[in-house]
Every structure is written in structure tokens, then in C-alpha cells.
Amino acid sequence: MNLRLVILKAKQRADGSNKIRIAVSHNSTTRYIPTRFIVDGEKNLRNGVVVNMANAAYINQQLRTELNKIYTIFDSLEDRDAYTCSQLIKVIKHKMTKGTIRTVEEIDFEMLRVKQHSWSEGTIRLHNDGIKRFIEYAGKNFILSMLDSAMLYAYKSHLKKQGLSETTIGIRIGVIRRLVYFATTHGYAKYDIPPFFDYKEQAPLARDIALSLDQLREVRDMEVTGKWEECARDIFMLSFYLCGMNLADILELDLTKKFVKFIRVKTKSRRNPNEQTEFSIQPEARAIIDKYMCEDGKLRFYGRETKKSIQHITDDYLRKIRETLGIDKMVFYSARKTFAQLSNELMIKDSIIEYCLGDAPANPRRALNFYIRINKRIADKAIRKVFDAVASDKTLEQLMNEADV
Structure with missing residues (x-):
């Protein structure tokens, strides 16, 4: 590829002036x-250098920068000779316009185009809401490369004044963090000092919604009034007996088998397909499953089978159970938290708890993870230990002492 600065007489402007063009010669x-840049005529461009103009030095400097950019782009291409000259021009223009003068809206469009196939509907919804709120604050056509930590702190203060919780604020800021990361890794924004470099976020507090062992037994043994309250209790206990499984995953399972094997819907897009969780369906879970399972192996709760319709049951009737038993912190997610917390108190290893929950290892690059793997046999033994503890009439203190032995 050869470059030179030229004036094309055929492209002369109406006032007789000429725009300087970069001639790109490639493959003949x-x-x-x-x-x-515009000059009066050929007298102002000699041997590729602008002359006889007051700002000639500045123009020459800028043109050299443009030429250097094109050479850099060309050098970065693989199989350069395979491109036609027209194709090469398109690539150069695309990479040169893919600069840092991009608005939030433009970068967000590119990000969603890439991510829409791997993100869940819920993630896209949270992302879109976060972008909308930031644009309302920063204004339309805000250049993302102008973002700095001072503006992030100001935005956080703005969100606080709206009365939003720390969790919601963290989600909103997280949306911007992901956008900045996407922009910088794809060349849409550059920063001398990244906006999140010295931005400190308050670590989110883990929600204390795990039930105690006694409370869990109360839920299991309570006298329910009406089919919907019974249904809500059963769904909650089924989640616990399936190791805190989320509703979306429960509804995906083929429950005709004696075991479950799955990757959580929530994390499926970013997990290795081989990293599946597998464990046996224990008798406690099977008793509930058999009440609601249809011939296709899926669950139907009195005609309701979609996640949204079933959530209405759990939201409404778990609230009633919570009020009846006086368990203020009980929500559907408590089943997952309770399984994890009780497993921990029974001295079950973190790696086994993570596996049963279907979570990715907290530190997948830890050296030990290259040597050991949790499997169905190990999981089944740990799960049975938890459920036997729940089925017993022993106190948690007694069970913990036994676990220490």
C-alpha cells in the first residue's frame, strides 16, 4: 500500500478551492x-506538503497524523494483500471512524448488537433501564469518553436523592461500568485515567434472608389453608429440596428421571457446557414433584406453568405464610439461602455447596481446582446430610457438634 496527498481537479469546489485527499494505492x-483540509489550489500543495498558508504547519502535522493512523491500521491487518483497494478503504474508514467521539447511545447500540444473543431478557431489561436513567442525567448525545470519576460520584449522589436503595444504585452504576468496559475494549472510548480507576463502590451487604432450622421445619409442618397456600409452601420446599434451585431452572427440568443435570438459566450464557451440576432427586423432593408433575415430566401448579404466573402464587401466598408464622425475612429466595447456610453450618465444604447450588467456583483458577472435581456421588452424600438434619428432631447446636466430631 502506498499513500500520498493529492488534489483532484475534477472534484474542485464551487468557489475554486480544493479539498486535500489521501490517495490510497493498493493492488494496482x-x-x-x-x-x-481545504486549500486554494495546486500552488498550496507541493510534493505532499502544504505551503504558502498561514496555518500550513498545523495542517501538515494533522495530515501526517492521519497518514500514520492509516499505516498503523494497514500493518495490523492479516492477509493484507487479499483485500481489493475498495475493500481496504472500507476497512480503513471503519477503523478510523471507530474513534472516541462516540455517544452513550451509539456505544449502547453496538453493545446490545453483540450481547443480545447471550444476555437473558431480564439482563437486557435491567441494562436498558440503567442506560435510560443515565441518559436522563447526563443528557442526550453525551460523549462516553468524557466520563470521569467525579461525574460518577455526582451521578451516584443524584440516584441517592431519588431515594433508591444501595442495591438499585449498584445495579445502575454497574450498567455504566459494563458500557465503559465494552467501549474501551472495542476502541470506542479512550481514557488517560479510566473513570472507574478511583471510583470506590460500597460493597453490597448480603441479604440476611436465610431461615433458621426451626423456622424451616415450621414452614414444612404448618397447617395450610387452601390449595394456593399449600402450593406456595410446596414450591418453596421443593426449591430447598433441589438445593435452592431457582424457579426458572425447576420449570426447565425433566423430572421423570431419578436425577437432575443442569446449568443454571441465569449463568448458562457464560458457563462452559461441560460444567453441569448433577445430583439425585431425594425422596423429600420426589414427594412434592409427584403431586404436580404431568406426563411430559414438567410441573403444572393447578394449570399454571409459566414462571410469571407461578411467581404470582409464591409472591402472594408466601407473604401470607410469612405473616402466619411471623417470619419477617422469608421470600422465595430464602430457600436457596437456607440450603447454603445450613450446609455451611453442617461443615460441608464450600466447593461442594457451590456445586450443589449450580454456582461457578468462586476462584476457578485456584490450583486445587485443576486436581479435584465435585461429582454426583459427593453431592448426593452432602445433600443427604443436610436433609437428614432437617428430618431429625435435633437442634442445630447438636447437629453442629456432631459435625465437628
Whole structure:
């Protein structure tokens, strides 16, 4: 590829002036890239250098920068000779316009185009809401490369004044963090000091919604009034007996088998397909499953089978159970928290708890993870230990003492 600065007489402007163009010669063909600089005529461009103009030094400096950018882009391409000159021009223009003068809206469009196939509907919904709120604050056509930590703190203060919780604020800021990361890794924004470099976020507090062992037994043994309250209790206990499984995953399972094997819907897009959780369906879970399972192996709760319709049951009737038993912190997610917490108190290893929950290892690069793997046999033994503890009439203190032995 050869580059030179030229004036094309055929492209002369109405007032007689001429735009400087970059002639790109490649594979015996020449195409042109117009620049933003204009000269009076050929007398102002000699041997590729602008002369006889007051700002000639500045123009020459800028043109050298443009030429260097094109050479850098060309050098970065693989199989350069395979491109036609027209194709090469398109690549150069695309990479040159893919600069840092991009608005939040433009970068968000590119990000969603890439992520829409791997993100869940819920993630996309949270992302869109976060972008909308930031644009309302920063204004339309805000250039993302102008973002700095001072503006992030100001935005956080703005969200606080709206009365939002720390969790919601963290989600909103997280949306911007992901956008900045996408922009910088794809060349849409550059920062001398990244906006999140010295931005400190308050670590989120883990929600204390795990039930105690006694409370869990109360839920299991309570006298329910009406089919919907019974249904809500059963769904909650089924989640616990399936190791805190989320509703979306429960509804995906083929429950005709004696075991479950799955990757959580929530994390499926970013997990290795081989990293599946597998464990046996214990008798406690099977008793509930058999009440609601249809011939296709899926669950139907009195005609309701979609996640949204079933959530209405759990939201409404778990609230009633909570009020009846006086368990203020009980929500559907408590089943997952309770399984994890009780497993921990029974001295079950973190790696086994993570496996049963279907979570990715907290530190997948830890050296030990290259040598050991949790499997169905190990999981089944740990799960049975938890459920036997629940089925017993022993106190948690007694069970913990036994676990220490």
C-alpha cells in the first residue's frame, strides 16, 4: 500500500478551492479518502506538503497524523494483500471512524448488537433501564469518553436523592461500568485515567434472608389453608429440596428421571457446557414433584406453568405464610439461602455447596481446582446430610457438634 496527498481537479469546489485527499494505492488500484483540509489550489500543495498558508504547519502535522493512523491500521491487518483497494478503504474508514467521539447511545447500540444473543431478557431489561436513567442525567448525545470519576460520584449522589436503595444504585452504576468496559475494549472510548480507576463502590451487604432450622421445619409442618397456600409452601420446599434451585431452572427440568443435570438459566450464557451440576432427586423432593408433575415430566401448579404466573402464587401466598408464622425475612429466595447456610453450618465444604447450588467456583483458577472435581456421588452424600438434619428432631447446636466430631 502506498499513500500520498493529492488534489483532484475534477472534484474542485464551487468557489475554486480544493479539498486535500489521501490517495490510497493498493493492488494496482487507487482510491481516495477525503480529509477535512481545504486549500486554494495546486500552488498550496507541493510534493505532499502544504505551503504558502498561514496555518500550513498545523495542517501538515494533522495530515501526517492521519497518514500514520492509516499505516498503523494497514500493518495490523492479516492477509493484507487479499483485500481489493475498495475493500481496504472500507476497512480503513471503519477503523478510523471507530474513534472516541462516540455517544452513550451509539456505544449502547453496538453493545446490545453483540450481547443480545447471550444476555437473558431480564439482563437486557435491567441494562436498558440503567442506560435510560443515565441518559436522563447526563443528557442526550453525551460523549462516553468524557466520563470521569467525579461525574460518577455526582451521578451516584443524584440516584441517592431519588431515594433508591444501595442495591438499585449498584445495579445502575454497574450498567455504566459494563458500557465503559465494552467501549474501551472495542476502541470506542479512550481514557488517560479510566473513570472507574478511583471510583470506590460500597460493597453490597448480603441479604440476611436465610431461615433458621426451626423456622424451616415450621414452614414444612404448618397447617395450610387452601390449595394456593399449600402450593406456595410446596414450591418453596421443593426449591430447598433441589438445593435452592431457582424457579426458572425447576420449570426447565425433566423430572421423570431419578436425577437432575443442569446449568443454571441465569449463568448458562457464560458457563462452559461441560460444567453441569448433577445430583439425585431425594425422596423429600420426589414427594412434592409427584403431586404436580404431568406426563411430559414438567410441573403444572393447578394449570399454571409459566414462571410469571407461578411467581404470582409464591409472591402472594408466601407473604401470607410469612405473616402466619411471623417470619419477617422469608421470600422465595430464602430457600436457596437456607440450603447454603445450613450446609455451611453442617461443615460441608464450600466447593461442594457451590456445586450443589449450580454456582461457578468462586476462584476457578485456584490450583486445587485443576486436581479435584465435585461429582454426583459427593453431592448426593452432602445433600443427604443436610436433609437428614432437617428430618431429625435435633437442634442445630447438636447437629453442629456432631459435625465437628
